[in-house]
Ligand code: CP
């Protein structure tokens with residue numbers, strides 16, 4: 001295992017399998033009401049520059065369930081919000097806590113935290129990636145489909161942070177991927193190159209129907225990510241043909257699983273009918289954030 005998780009590309013295929021195995025074991029143990037104390041006396045600092053429901057709660061509950069503690073820090077409430085440098089913040093935090101999970105506006109902030117601190121840093125979402133989300137997605141896919149190899153993963157909509165991590169996830173696990181996005185909203189070019197270097201078979205196209213054809217997995221995310229709010233009206237117009245709805249589902253395999261990292265905007269990127277329908281795995285996907293992040297914390301901290 002690497003010492004930080006900033007990008008999904010920090011992990012090898014065997015790191016991923018080992019994390020998923022550990023997560024499945026922890027999930028099963030939790031269902032039997034068994035607790036553990038492996039992270040007794042360990043503290044996770046959780047630094048947020050953006051809003052969060054799932055990431056915040058799942059990391060905090062995860063630390064509690066492993067016998068440790070988590071501190072929620074909104075950047076506005078710490079001196080970072082008044083101009084203290086990221087480097088000094090990292091140095092100081094490393095004297096108190098055993099790991100830092102951060103949700104940041106700029107990916108560079110995570111790099112500075114990892115280079116200046118002396119404890120593991122976990123990416124809880126940046127403008128470039130959302131690796132913890134994709135670990136949970138992989139766990140959910142394995143639970144539903146029992147394999148990765150040769151599954152077809154279709155991403156419909158914005159080539160954003162979650163899409164970037166999905167490309168790396170597909171590349172690392174041998175899934176074929178189609179990304180359908182409007183012109184000008186393609187995934188990050190450097191991440192795409194990296195994903196292809198590690199063997200990714202990724203097709204970036206503009207036609208959502210073509211991408212959805214015969215697919216095993218349909219995934220999407222909001223059309224307006226945190227930080228993109230100024231482009232709201234333009235984005236809603238540009239993404240209109242990229243909605244996951246029951247008509248698009250007809251293109252896919254009958255047992256297609258639908259993923260969405262949430263929060264969902266019913267009626268925009270996905271219809272209520274689909275997100276609440278029989279093909280949807282979104283709430284299992286959300287739950288799996290907890291199990292997979294507990295596994296990650298154990299690997300990075302013990
Ligand atoms: N999917 C996800 O990261 O959700 P939050 O923004 O609620 O943390």
Ligand code: NVA
Nearest residue numbers: 160162221225226262
């Ligand atoms: N792409 C979204 C994901 C939210 C979990 C955002 O960055 O806002």
